[in-house]
Amino acid sequence: MSNDQLWILLGRSPRPTAPPFFAAKVARRIAHPPKRRRSFGWPLFRWLAPAALAALVLLALLPRPTTETPAPDLTTLDLLEMLSPEDHEILTQAGWPYNDSGALTAGW
Numbered sequence: 001m002s003n004d005q006l007w008i009l010l011g012r013s014p015r016p017t018a019p020p021f022f023a024a025k026v027a028r029r030i031a032h033p034p035k036r037r038r039s040f041g042w043p044l045f046r047w048l049a050p051a052a053l054a055a056l057v058l059l060a061l062l063p064r065p066t067t068e069t070p071a072p073d074l075t076t077l078d079l080l081e082m083l084s085p086e087d088h089e090i091l092t093q094a095g096w097p098y099n100d101s102g103a104l105t106a107g108w
Contacts, residue, residue, distance in 0.1 A: 083091070
């Protein structure tokens with residue numbers, strides 16, 4: 001029964017009508033479809049990618065500051081003076097020669 005009432009209500013509703021020149025507008029759209037707009041990403045990629053690549057190449061070619069400190073100008077004798085007594089013992093066992101005063105010398 002509820003279906004009968006629905007059909008009665010639908011029968012009273014106004015019939016849809018096409019707007020003026022509907023068929024002509026549809027035929028025109030079919031014959032001449034609108035040009036597709038390019039997506040937002042294409043122009044951005046077209047100019048941004050080469051610019052980013054150029055920036056990376058430029059950064060790679062720039063000189064980078066070094067954080068290395070130059071080594072101190074120490075001679076072998078300066079290094080021998082900084083050794084502890086245990087280090088002297090290890091070096092004498094390894095064959096480092098002593099001079100006349102009893103100190104290690106730089107040469108073998």
